[in-house]
Amino acid sequence: MNQFTPVTRSLTLPVDDPPRAQRLRRVLLETPLVQLAILIAMSIVLVMLVPAFLERPIAAVSILTIASLLALAAMGQTLVVILGGLDMAIAGYVTFGAMVASQATSRLGWQTPLAMVVVLVVCGGIGGLVGWVCHRYRIEPLVITLGLGVALTGGSLFLAGGDYNGQPPQELKALAQLTGTTFGLPIPPVVVIVIVLGVLLWLFLSKTVAGRRLYATGVNPRAAGLTRIRTGAVWAGVFAASGAFAGLAGMFIAAFGAGWTMTIGEPYLFSGLAAVLVGGTTFGSIRGGFTRTALGALILTVLSTIIISQGMSEAQTRIVYGIIIISVVALYGRERHVRDRF
Numbered sequence: 001m002n003q004f005t006p007v008t009r010s011l012t013l014p015v016d017d018p019p020r021a022q023r024l025r026r027v028l029l030e031t032p033l034v035q036l037a038i039l040i041a042m043s044i045v046l047v048m049l050v051p052a053f054l055e056r057p058i059a060a061v062s063i064l065t066i067a068s069l070l071a072l073a074a075m076g077q078t079l080v081v082i083l084g085g086l087d088m089a090i091a092g093y094v095t096f097g098a099m100v101a102s103q104a105t106s107r108l109g110w111q112t113p114l115a116m117v118v119v120l121v122v123c124g125g126i127g128g129l130v131g132w133v134c135h136r137y138r139i140e141p142l143v144i145t146l147g148l149g150v151a152l153t154g155g156s157l158f159l160a161g162g163d164y165n166g167q168p169p170q171e172l173k174a175l176a177q178l179t180g181t182t183f184g185l186p187i188p189p190v191v192v193i194v195i196v197l198g199v200l201l202w203l204f205l206s207k208t209v210a211g212r213r214l215y216a217t218g219v220n221p222r223a224a225g226l227t228r229i230r231t232g233a234v235w236a237g238v239f240a241a242s243g244a245f246a247g248l249a250g251m252f253i254a255a256f257g258a259g260w261t262m263t264i265g266e267p268y269l270f271s272g273l274a275a276v277l278v279g280g281t282t283f284g285s286i287r288g289g290f291t292r293t294a295l296g297a298l299i300l301t302v303l304s305t306i307i308i309s310q311g312m313s314e315a316q317t318r319i320v321y322g323i324i325i326i327s328v329v330a331l332y333g334r335e336r337h338v339r340d341r342f
Contacts, residue, residue: 035295049306049310083214085142095264100118123243164261166259166260
């Protein structure tokens with residue numbers, strides 16, 4: 001062979017196609033298919049353990065109602081987690097809303113719309129102030145909201161004068177209790193209200209400029225600031241929404257249970273955060289949203305029903321919740337943060 005004769009070699013070019021397992025993992029992370037599969041599996045387990053569940057439609061309505069209240073309480077927390085923070089004042093907002101629904105309407109004679117406006121303004125205003133302060137002075141929201149939650153709970157007890165005898169008005173009870181109907185269907189109106197709010201929140205996050213600014217601030221606040229996004233306003237708005245949603249949830253929770261106590265909001269702090277994380281919304285996430293939180297709330301509600309049917313205690317319930325949270329965080333936490341991918 002002539003030394004100048006070119007030698008043809010078989011070159012294998014890299015194929016820009018990730019392995020099937022990697023593609024499958026990406027699909028599972030970017031869509032709530034895992035959560036949907038878990039919900040279906042748990043529903044089957046519930047029916048197997050409690051066969052009478054299918055014979056009593058009110059049981060399914062009860063699960064939907066309780067899950068809706070949990071999802072509403074966690075709706076604002078979803079936005080806060082997307083932003084990269086935590087709102088530990090959820091219990092205080094819920095307690096304040098429940099107190100106003102029970103006391104202001106019965107003792108002061110307020111109408112339900114006025115009570116709702118007061119709750120939304122007070123809880124939203126306090127939340128917005130906290131968000132602005134945390135952003136302006138670079139304070140960890142975990143710390144300040146934890147103290148705020150305790151202050152709101154104590155303040156609610158002070159304003160009520162230690163009186164737990166107040167009852168929510170009948171028109172508010174009709175929205176949240178299991179005997180309520182919506183357009184003739186045996187579904188409490190609060191379920192439809194939460195669905196409508198969820199759709200509006202989905203449209204806000206996915207179809208508006210403000211929603212994209214929220215995601216951008218959560219992914220990389222410094223880069224968002226350099227693109228002239230008013231990150232301080234984003235923080236204030238998100239924490240204001242968190243307070244308003246939780247306060248509104250407190251009113252419906254009081255109507256569902258026909259009253260309020262000083263500890264009425266405590267279960268919704270831990271279970272609300274669990275619903276957000278189980279749904280797959282992670283801190284500073286670009287895939288988070290209320291759809292995932294709603295699935296997480298349904299999963300936890302069905303799980304609670306299974307646990308109660310098996311006679312497990314509250315302590316055992318919290319252990320199960322903790323294991324689920326650790327498992328979900330281990331699944332979603334292995335992915336590199338968005339800001340580290342570029």
